[in-house]
Amino acid sequence: GAVVSQHPSWVICKSGTSVKIECRSLDFQATTMFWYRQFPKQSLMLMATSNEGSKATYEQGVEKDKFLINHASLTLSTLTVTSAHPEDSSFYICSATVGTSGMGTQYFGPGTRLTVL
Amino acid sequence: GNSVTQMEGPVTLSEEAFLTINCTYTATGYPSLFWYVQYPGEGLQLLLKATKADDKGSNKGFEATYRKETTSFHLEKGSVQVSDSAVYFCALSDGNKLVFGAGTILRVKS
Numbered sequence: 001g002a003v004v005s006q007h008p009s010w011v012i013c014k015s016g017t018s019v020k021i022e023c024r025s026l027d028f029q030a031t032t033m034f035w036y037r038q039f040p041k042q043s044l045m046l047m048a049t050s051n052e053g054s055k056a057t058y059e060q061g062v063e064k065d066k067f068l069i070n071h072a073s074l075t076l077s078t079l080t081v082t083s084a085h086p087e088d089s090s091f092y093i094c095s096a097t098v099g100t101s102g103m104g105t106q107y108f109g110p111g112t113r114l115t116v117l
Numbered sequence: 118g119n120s121v122t123q124m125e126g127p128v129t130l131s132e133e134a135f136l137t138i139n140c141t142y143t144a145t146g147y148p149s150l151f152w153y154v155q156y157p158g159e160g161l162q163l164l165l166k167a168t169k170a171d172d173k174g175s176n177k178g179f180e181a182t183y184r185k186e187t188t189s190f191h192l193e194k195g196s197v198q199v200s201d202s203a204v205y206f207c208a209l210s211d212g213n214k215l216v217f218g219a220g221t222i223l224r225v226k227s
Contacts, residue, residue, distance in 0.1 A: 004160065006160075034214070042220075043121075043206070043220055044206070044215075044217045046215070049213070049214065093161070095161075106215060109160050110158070110160040
């Protein structure tokens with residue numbers, strides 16, 4: 001149980017285009033989802049916390065107009081990278097928690113590799 | 118702010134060797150501490166956790182003890198296997214968020 005999927009697993013796009021990444025909790029309802037960014041040989045950096053039905057809370061330094069997050073249902077959150085540029089190339093990972101407080105164990109998706117040309 | 122420092126890798130060991138991956142943290146209050154493992158091509162999986170000082174988390178032969186006096190949570194395993202090759206992340210809880218260390222690559226040779 002507690003499986004989180006991401007789609008796509010990798011994507012290549014041209015500079016200036018937008019890319020949408022989906023994060024789904026397959027066998028549980030996740031009221032809180034988290035979006036991370038991982039640079040090569042570096043740690044995961046939290047980008048934002050997403051609660052179902054409300055606006056995402058972004059970490060300091062993360063552009064909310066560039067990284068649009070929508071958490072429309074208890075099993076789906078999406079991250080849209082708008083007007084992508086090469087510096088947005090990275091590994092994006094989502095996680096989801098079971099329960100309503102967001103304090104439970106985080107279950108991670110396999111990640112999405114974004115390459116912007 | 119809260120932070121986690123892990124030993125740099127890669128760590129390369131022969132099968133059945135003893136493993137230690139060091140992790141120290143800086144935090145206000147008393148966070149929960151975690152070890153996550155990321156196998157090639159997969160997402161992070163919770164390996165073990167400890168929620169208060171002197172707690173020992175253990176799973177799959179791995180263990181780590183929450184040491185408040187040294188602000189450490191070192192990961193150990195008595196005899197590693199090739200299948201343990203992965204990236205290991207130490208993390209602490211900061212409210213409902215996780216703060217991760219940089220990760221340590223472990224390579225186990227047969």
